[in-house]
Structures are given as C-alpha cells and as structure tokens.
Amino acid sequence: MDAVFDKIFKNGILNKYKVERITGREYWDIFYREFEQDNLQKITFIREGLLTEEQKEKRKSLEERYKSEKIENYIVVKDGDLNIALFRGEQKDIDIYYMRHAIVRKEYRGKGIYNDYLDKIIEYANERGFLQIISCFVLSNIDIYRTKTKKDFYITATETHAEWGQIGWLCKFLNEDLRKAFLFRCGNIEFSKKLYNNSERSANSFIKFLNGF
Numbered sequence: 001m002d003a004v005f006d007k008i009f010k011n012g013i014l015n016k017y018k019v020e021r022i023t024g025r026e027y028w029d030i031f032y033r034e035f036e037q038d039n040l041q042k043i044t045f046i047r048e049g050l051l052t053e054e055q056k057e058k059r060k061s062l063e064e065r066y067k068s069e070k071i072e073n074y075i076v077v078k079d080g081d082l083n084i085a086l087f088r089g090e091q092k093d094i095d096i097y098y099m100r101h102a103i104v105r106k107e108y109r110g111k112g113i114y115n116d117y118l119d120k121i122i123e124y125a126n127e128r129g130f131l132q133i134i135s136c137f138v139l140s141n142i143d144i145y146r147t148k149t150k151k152d153f154y155i156t157a158t159e160t161h162a163e164w165g166q167i168g169w170l171c172k173f174l175n176e177d178l179r180k181a182f183l184f185r186c187g188n189i190e191f192s193k194k195l196y197n198n199s200e201r202s203a204n205s206f207i208k209f210l211n212g213f
Contacts, residue, residue, distance in 0.1 A: 049198030050177040058129020059095050066094045077113065084108045087117055092134060097125045099135035115147055122151065126174055133172045138164060154182065
C-alpha cells in the first residue's frame with residue numbers, strides 16, 4: 001500500500017483515465033503484447049541476454065545479495081601501524097559496482113598503490129559477477145582519469161555537482177557485448193550476434209529501414 005500514491009492518482013490521469021498499479025511481470029507482459037510495435041523505431045537491448053552462462057549464474061547470487069544486504073567494502077591500507085590509504089566501494093545496482101571513494105596519503109602517492117588497488121577491484125568485480133564498474137572524479141584530477149582510461153574505463157557523463165563542482169563519470173564494462181553496445185551508442189557501429197539477438201527485434205526493424213533507402 002502507498003497512501004501518497006493513492007491520494008495523488010485517485011482521479012486517474014486528466015481526471016478521466018483510470019490508473020491501476022500492477023506487478024512488474026504484468027507490466028512487461030502488457031508491453032510486449034500491446035506496445036512493442038510502438039517502440040521499434042529505436043534500437044534497445046536486453047541486458048541479461050548479453051551475459052555469458054557464467055555471468056548469469058553469478059548475477060543470481062548478486063541479485064540475492066542486493067535484495068538482502070548489498071555488498072559494501074570499506075578498506076584501510078596500512079604500512080605497519082600507519083594508515084596510508086582508504087578505499088570504499090559498494091553494490092550500486094544488482095550488477096554494477098561503484099568505486100565510491102579513494103584517498104592515498106600524500107607521501108605514499110606515486111608508488112602504484114591506487115593502480116594496484118584498481119587492478120584488484122577489477123578482478124574482484126569480475127569474480128563476483130558484476131557487469132560494470134563505475135566511479136566519479138573531479139575533472140581537474142587528471143591522474144585518476146589517465147589511470148582509469150588506461151584500463152579501458154570510458155567517460156559516460158559529466159555534470160556540475162552542487163557540492164563537488166565539475167565531475168565526470170567513468171565506466172568499465174566487464175561484459176564484451178555490453179561494451180560493444182556502449183560503443184554503438186557512441187557512433188561506433190560494432191554489432192555482434194548477441195546484440196542482434198537481444199535487441200527486442202528492434203535491430204531487425206532498423207536494418208529493414210536502412211535497406212529501404
């Protein structure tokens with residue numbers, strides 16, 4: 001029950017059209033049965049269909065964890081008794097790992113600490129079954145940008161953040177077909193059989209459209 005929702009939508013849309021809450025399964029059943037043709041003018045992909053069998057199994061485990069208690073990692077790196085670095089990451093969505101915070105003590109920077117941590121997090125995310133690793137950074141922090149782009153992180157967005165100023169979002173794709181889907185969105189036509197088969201039939205419609213020219 002959602003009393004606020006019921007109050008706001010009690011008269012429907014335009015005081016004319018009834019609003020009814022349904023389950024997620026019912027929603028998509030209606031979409032594919034009645035609305036899919038209205039959506040074929042754009043190419044979309046089914047995320048889960050792009051996964052390998054191993055990734056599908058690992059994703060099931062991630063989904064259970066996300067529903068009960070999402071993964072959170074708070075890490076301190078020590079040199080003897082001295083705390084020299086802090087790293088924080090968490091399960092942002094079922095299959096997205098968010099590298100949320102990182103700081104290395106000034107006198108320990110330039111020694112490869114962050115670079116080694118990044119390698120290990122990529123390995124960790126792969127083993128757990130995550131499909132993407134995301135992080136944000138202040139755009140003036142060129143060192144972070146260089147380090148991550150060398151490991152195939154892509155800039156996916158920039159924004160003006162109220163607290164932090166100009167920031168950029170980076171993403172590493174741990175599924176090759178998902179990476180190709182991203183590159184396709186960026187204008188690089190690099191299709192694969194999995195992308196075609198999981199395009200909700202929209203790719204086929206698009207190809208027919210192109211062949212009509």
